[in-house]
Amino acid sequence: xxxxxxxxxxxxxxxxxxxxxxxxxxxxxxxxxxxxxxxxxxxxxxxxxxxxxxxxxxxxxxxxxxxxxxxxxxxxxxxxxxxxxxxxxxxxxxxxxxxxxxxxxxxxxxxxxxxxxxxxxxxxxxxxxxxxxxxxxxxxxxxxxxxxxxxxxxxxxxxxxxxxxxxxxxxxxxxxxxxxxxxxxxxxxxxxxxxxxxxxxxxxxxxxxxxxxxxxxxxxxxxxxxxxxxxxxxxxxxxxxxxxxxxxxxxxxxxxxxxxxxxxxxxxxxxxxxxxxxxxxxxxxxxxxxxxxxxxxxxxxxxxxxxxxxxxxxxxxxxxxxxxxxxxxxxxxxxxxxxxxxxxxxxxxxxxxxxxxxxxxxxxxxxxxxxxxxxxxxxxxxxxxxxxxxxxxxxxxxxxxxxxxxxxxxxxxxxxxxxxxxxxxxxxxxxxxxxxxxxxxxxxxxxxxxxxxxxxxxxxxxxxxxxxxxxxxxxxxxxxxxxxxxxxxxxxxxxxxxxxxxxxxxxxxxxxxxxxxxxxxxxxxxxxxxxxxxxxxxxxxxxxxxxxxxxxxxxxxxxxxxxxxxxxxxxxxxxxxxxxxxxxxxxxxxxxxxxxxxxxxxxxxxxxxxxxx
Numbered sequence: 354x355x356x357x358x359x360x361x362x363x364x365x366x367x368x369x370x371x372x373x374x375x376x377x378x379x380x381x382x383x384x385x386x387x388x389x390x391x392x393x394x395x396x397x398x399x400x401x402x403x404x405x406x407x408x409x410x411x412x413x414x415x416x417x418x419x420x421x422x423x424x425x426x427x428x429x430x431x432x433x434x435x436x437x438x439x440x441x442x443x444x445x446x447x448x449x450x451x452x453x454x455x456x457x458x459x460x461x462x463x464x465x466x467x468x469x470x471x472x473x474x475x476x477x478x479x480x481x482x483x484x485x486x487x488x489x490x491x492x493x494x495x496x497x498x499x500x501x502x503x504x505x506x507x508x509x510x511x512x513x514x515x516x517x518x519x520x521x522x523x524x525x526x527x528x529x530x531x532x533x534x535x536x537x538x539x540x541x542x543x544x545x546x547x548x549x550x551x552x553x554x555x556x557x558x559x560x561x562x563x564x565x566x567x568x569x570x571x572x573x574x575x576x577x578x579x580x581x582x583x584x585x586x587x588x589x590x591x592x593x594x595x596x597x598x599x600x601x602x603x604x605x606x607x608x609x610x611x612x613x614x615x616x617x618x619x620x621x622x623x624x625x626x627x628x629x630x631x632x633x634x635x636x637x638x639x640x641x642x643x644x645x646x647x648x649x650x651x652x653x654x655x656x657x658x659x660x661x662x663x664x665x666x667x668x669x670x671x672x673x674x675x676x677x678x679x680x681x682x683x684x685x686x687x688x689x690x691x692x693x694x695x696x697x698x699x700x701x702x703x704x705x706x707x708x709x710x711x712x713x714x715x716x717x718x719x720x721x722x723x724x725x726x727x728x729x730x731x732x733x734x735x736x737x738x739x740x741x742x743x744x745x746x747x748x749x750x751x752x753x754x755x756x757x758x759x760x761x762x763x764x765x766x767x768x769x770x771x772x773x774x775x776x777x778x779x780x781x782x783x784x785x786x787x788x789x790x791x792x793x794x795x796x797x798x799x800x801x802x803x804x805x806x807x808x809x810x811x812x813x814x815x816x817x818x819x820x821x822x823x824x825x826x827x828x829x830x831x832x833x834x835x836x837x838x839x840x841x842x843x844x845x846x847x848x849x850x851x852x853x854x855x856x857x858x859x860x861x862x863x864x865x866x867x868x869x870x871x872x873x874x875x876x877x878x879x880x881x882x883x884x885x886x887x888x889x890x891x892x893x894x895x896x897x898x899x900x901x902x903x904x905x906x907x908x909x910x911x912x913x914x915x916x917x918x919x920x921x922x923x924x925x926x927x928x929x930x931x932x933x934x935x936x937x938x939x940x941x942x943x944x945x946x947x948x949x950x951x952x953x954x955x956x957x958x959x960x961x962x963x964x965x966x
Contacts, residue, residue: 414628414827417620417710426615428690434611435695443634446607446695446702449518453490455602457609459513460486466504469594486510494530494598502589512582512600516698517549519578519605526568526599536566538596542588545571547579554583578700607702613693617654624650624685625712628827630666632674633707639699642674643667644708648686662692677711684830685716717753717821717829720745724834724841725815732846733808733855733880737767740803740815740842742831744795752796755820756803757828758787761813762914763923768804771795784917784924794822808856810880810914815842850882853949854958856916863963866930866937875962877905878925879947881913888950892926894962895944902932902943930964940964 419426422442434447434456462484471480480499482488488496489510500508514520523545527535542561548554563569582602589595630644644666649659660683668674682689691710695703721744730736740758758764764787766780777792789803818828834841857879864875877892892905906926917923928945930937947958 413715414711414713414824415620415625417618417712418707419615419709420707421705426618428614428616431614431692432612434608435613440704443704443706444613444693444695445704446611446697449602449604449606449608450521451603452608453601454514454518454520454604454606454608455490455512455600456492458490458515458602460489460600461511462486462498463509463511464500464505465507465509467501469499469501489597489600492599494526494528497528497596497598500586500589500595500597502591502594505595506586506589508586510584510597510600511551512584512602513551514580514582514602515609516606517578517580517700518602519700520547520573520575520582520602521604522570522572522602523582524568524570524599524601524603525584525597526601527566528596528598530567530598532566535568535596537590537593539563539566540569540586540595540597541590542586544585544587545573546583546585547573547575548581549577549579551581554581559587606700607697609698610694610696613695613705615691617649617652617688617690619652619688620712620714621687623714624687624716625714626684626716626827626829627680627682627689628711628713629677630680631677631709631711632668632671632705633709634671634674634703634705636668636671636674636703637699637701638670640695640697640701640703641667641669642703642705643694643696644691645694646680646682646689646691648683648689650686650688652688654690659688660686665694680710681830683832685719711827713824713827715749715751715824717751717819717824718744719747719750720832721819721829722832722834722841723815723817724836725844728836728838728841728843729845729847730809732848733810733850733882734848735806735808737804737806738844740805740817742801742803742817743834744801745798746796750796751821751823752794753791753801753819754794754822755788755790755825756801756817756831757820758789758803758815758817760785760787760807760815761809762807762916764805764807766803766805770802770804772799773802784922809844809846810855810882811912812843812845814840815844817842850880852956852958853881853883853888854947854956855880855882857947857958857960859945859960859962863965864930865965867966874920874927874929876918876923876925876927877915877945877947878917879915879958881910881915881949884912884949887911891946891948893946893948894928894932895946896938897942897944899944902938903928904933928962938964940966 421437421444424437434452436445436447439445439448468479469483470477483497483499486498488498527539529535540563542563544556545558546554547557557573557575558571586595632642636642645662647660647662651658663682666678693705721742723740723742726739763784765782766787766789769776769778769789779790781788787805817831819831820828860876861872862875864872866873887909890910891907893901894903894905895901905928915924917925919925919927932938941964943962943964945960945962949956
């Protein structure tokens with residue numbers, strides 16, 4: 354691990370970054386110039402490795418850096434299907450020559466004739482445990498798929514490797530992987546079919562008389578890559594069932610997915626506020642690297658004092674990886690562990706040679722935790738809630754200038770108080786967040802109460818972050834206070850909406866799609882409720898003769914608050930006044946129909962929309 358202070362290049366580039374932020378708020382005619390400045394700032398940030406210590410002039414930042422030439426940092430118990438030996442100094446996926454490629458595949462059993470059965474309460478029922486093809490790549494030689502004579506001749510196991518592979522050999526393992534238990538239950542004769550397309554497969558090998566009682570290995574040496582394999586049972590014994598416990602497949606390429614998990618490490622003697630993560634290496638097209646982190650206050654991981662794994666940050670190219678991404682983890686914390694998940698959909702593997710975390714020991718607050726009251730509100734009815742944040746500061750704390758609260762739907766701040774006293778603030782609403790900027794920095798230990806109004810379709814979380822003007826590029830996550838029901842920032846809903854489609858609103862109505870930049874589109878705002886799995890949702894526009902002129906939406910959805918103008922980040926839908934051919938419709942009254950296919954035949958909500966010029 355290297356802990357380094359960011360060099361003067363960052364000191365020089367950060368003021369440009371802040372200048373760009375100011376510029377973007379007052380100047381909209383120079384987008385390319387703003388992007389150039391932002392790119393230059395990020396480029397400078399990548400040049401932070403130096404053996405000397407410098408001060409940025411704003412807030413000191415440190416770097417944790419790990420090279421994978423150090424193989425002692427790997428947690429062997431949690432890591433799987435990665436390789437650090439083939440290419441020293443790099444983490445790659447396990448090669449298919451030595452690693453079973455079937456482990457990441459999808460398998461399904463198709464039975465000709467009767468299913469295997471089990472007796473339950475004197476009744477014969479299908480034995481699903483002996484029909485589950487997931488048993489055939491679980492690395493357990495005693496979980497099986499069973500075929501019974503004579504009707505199951507012609508049954509199949511179909512394998513989807515999930516990616517295109519050059520397969521060299523296939524091993525079919527019988528019961529227990531031993532000769533003593535496998536001889537009479539062995540597949541007597543079988544065939545392999547392969548292909549790049551599951552609907553067009555070719556016979557590549559037939560085994561007419563299999564005498565291998567533990568496992569049968571077949572060298573294929575196929576000239577072309579494949580993705581699909583079908584094993585077909587051609588002959589069985591007359592009395593004994595045929596049992597298969599595992600498939601093992603080897604060839605060129607790499608396993609579909611693998612994970613490198615680090616050992617628990619620390620940022621030193623002080624808790625840290627984590628900022629960004631950067632990776633060095635190679636990420637070819639069709640491969641990805643995702644990074645997760647969990648943090649804790651104890652040297653050894655335990656669920657009580659550690660956070661769960663963070664939401665993955667996924668890199669699809671080395672350009673993305675070297676540009677970096679912001680981490681959203683529980684902080685401030687001293688101890689951490691990270692997980693790299695490597696994945697591929699082709700014959701290549703991502704290769705990671707180095708991981709770097711930028712962090713600060715200078716904290717916005719020494720600690721901060723949040724709770725919402727009340728934590729149970731009526732479904733889809735406006736409710737007023739209080740978001741209370743307990744903060745602790747020390748003399749070295751940077752102080753809080755802004756709080757951003759993520760919300761399940763549009764919310765509106767009504768008041769803000771610090772230790773019970775109203776304070777000045779600026780509120781920036783967004784469809785899925787509330788941003789509260791204080792007129793004076795909060796730097797003394799206190800309770801901050803934010804009163805806001807909202808409405809919910811279902812249970813919702815309100816996570817939040819602190820932002821300091823001393824380091825606006827590195828927010829600090831607020832912890833949820835723990836209650837007997839879970840996280841204190843979680844709000845549940847009571848009651849059941851009358852209909853699956855609720856709260857539909859069209860605004861503006863009338864609207865004027867004449868291209869003048871005013872009321873050119875109308876926003877269709879509603880909520881989908883009361884469904885237990887995704888259902889087809891459609892929004893269509895009809896003229897007064899009943900002729901459909903425009904399909905606005907045709908999609909699957911679950912419970913969803915389609916609230917907020919999508920042009921500013923909301924989830925609602927818009928109609929721009931055009932028909933399906935892209936032509937502006939004539940002025941007049943039109944019919945909007947929102948429909949949801951549900952088990953009782955569906956719900957239709959009809960509204961009128963007026964187009965004017």
